[in-house]
Amino acid sequence: MAIGSGCVEHRLNHLARSTQPTPQSVIIELETKNFVLQPKFLISQLNRKSFSILIQNLGEHLIFEKSIFYKACCRDFPTALLNAKHRYSQIYHSFILAQFGQACTKTVRDSIQTLIREFQSASHQKSKKRMTIATQEKLQYNWKHVISLAGLHIGALFAFLPSNFNWTAVGLTVFMHWITGGLGITLGWHRLLTHRSFQTPKFVEYFLAFCGALACQGGIIDWVGLHRLHHTHSDQNAIDPHNAQNGFWWSHLGWMLYKGPAHAEIARCTKDISSDPFYQFLQNYFLPIQIVFGVLLYFAAGWPFVVWVIFVRLILVYHCTWFVNSATHKFGYRTYETKDSSTNCWWVAVLTYGEGWHNNHHAFQYSARHGMKWWEIDFTWMTIQVLEALGLASKVKLPAK
Ligand SMILES: [Zn+2]
Numbered sequence: 021m022a023i024g025s026g027c028v029e030h031r032l033n034h035l036a037r038s039t040q041p042t043p044q045s046v047i048i049e050l051e052t053k054n055f056v057l058q059p060k061f062l063i064s065q066l067n068r069k070s071f072s073i074l075i076q077n078l079g080e081h082l083i084f085e086k087s088i089f090y091k092a093c094c095r096d097f098p099t100a101l102l103n104a105k106h107r108y109s110q111i112y113h114s115f116i117l118a119q120f121g122q123a124c125t126k127t128v129r130d131s132i133q134t135l136i137r138e139f140q141s142a143s144h145q146k147s148k149k150r151m152t153i154a155t156q157e158k159l160q161y162n163w164k165h166v167i168s169l170a171g172l173h174i175g176a177l178f179a180f181l182p183s184n185f186n187w188t189a190v191g192l193t194v195f196m197h198w199i200t201g202g203l204g205i206t207l208g209w210h211r212l213l214t215h216r217s218f219q220t221p222k223f224v225e226y227f228l229a230f231c232g233a234l235a236c237q238g239g240i241i242d243w244v245g246l247h248r249l250h251h252t253h254s255d256q257n258a259i260d261p262h263n264a265q266n267g268f269w270w271s272h273l274g275w276m277l278y279k280g281p282a283h284a285e286i287a288r289c290t291k292d293i294s295s296d297p298f299y300q301f302l303q304n305y306f307l308p309i310q311i312v313f314g315v316l317l318y319f320a321a322g323w324p325f326v327v328w329v330i331f332v333r334l335i336l337v338y339h340c341t342w343f344v345n346s347a348t349h350k351f352g353y354r355t356y357e358t359k360d361s362s363t364n365c366w367w368v369a370v371l372t373y374g375e376g377w378h379n380n381h382h383a384f385q386y387s388a389r390h391g392m393k394w395w396e397i398d399f400t401w402m403t404i405q406v407l408e409a410l411g412l413a414s415k416v417k418l419p420a421k
């Protein structure tokens with residue numbers, strides 16, 4: 021006798037209602053790839069292997085059919101398993117319904133206990149996930165970032181006015197893109213300070229850190245801390261500030277528009293730089309430094325230079341840096357099977373002086389060299405080699421051969 025799934029649902033729901041939703045009284049529902057435990061209010065993913073072991077141990081008592089959903093109801097455990105087969109044998113072809121009882125062998129009972137433990141841990145995970153979702157729902161806007169990023173983008177649009185065009189200003193913009201994005205952020209803030217891939221004399225370190233501050237990407241201590249957190253929690257949770265699992269736009273710029281939980285973790289992972297007075301100065305005064313730079317440009321060269329060298333350059337360097345968080349967790353190829361979604365992407369490497377070999381970087385975070393193959397051009401690695409040749413870089417770290 022064929023019984024439709026609607027009827028099965030009804031019967032299972034009736035069973036679920038008729039018992040207390042204790043771990044022993046759950047409806048186990050398997051749909052396509054996922055096992056789902058559902059005592060009415062709970063849906064959690066289960067370990068397929070342990071469920072398979074349970075099913076194997078139940079042996080002849082259960083019959084499975086592919087392509088439809090399978091269900092098993094563990095009710096009033098322990099009661100008669102064998103009876104269940106008898107009672108529901110006519111509907112085995114469309115679903116499984118069984119009551120596990122005292123007739124269970126020890127192996128079956130162990131399997132069920134394992135399943136119940138997983139059920140409990142899955143419930144725990146689920147409630148944690150719910151908490152995360154609840155936290156995300158309550159995310160508050162970081163208005164300082166929303167307004168400043170909007171303002172800078174609008175300012176950059178003034179470059180389209182023909183009266184603001186000036187070739188010298190464009191050339192200086194490209195040059196300052198390299199100084200602030202290449203020497204500052206990539207070489208200084210990322211490879212030197214965040215990952216300590218090499219060492220330099222203090223004056224070189226401070227010079228590179230200052231160049232990075234001119235990119236106006238927030239305080240240096242915050243930047244280093246957030247990036248370290250990205251590596252420790254890559255794609256796992258909200259402590260990875262730009263968790264790429266939340267989508268391209270979130271990892272590109274969306275994350276900056278909200279106050280995230282990662283900020284509370286920064287102090288814990290920046291102890292090596294947070295007590296340095298120069299870094300404290302850059303942390304607190306990166307914005308006044310930028311304003312002074314803009315005022316100097318205005319008086320020395322005029323408004324078009326402010327539009328290009330401040331607004332356009334900042335926006336360009338921003339998006340180049342952000343592509344490392346977004347595009348190189350989405351586009352390109354993977355050389356190493358890292359636990360995150362990082363990729364190697366040639367055009368990001370071009371825009372960021374070598375940072376686009378991001379999968380290599382996630383695999384060997386301490387390495388001063390990110391481009392590992394001869395054709396993975398890494399301009400910053402070349403710069404480090406030049407510094408080394410000049411005696412300005414030492415203890416350069418590379419992956420073990
Ligand atoms: Zn990454």
Ligand SMILES: [Zn+2]
Pocket residue numbers: 210214215247251381385
């Ligand atoms: Zn990194």
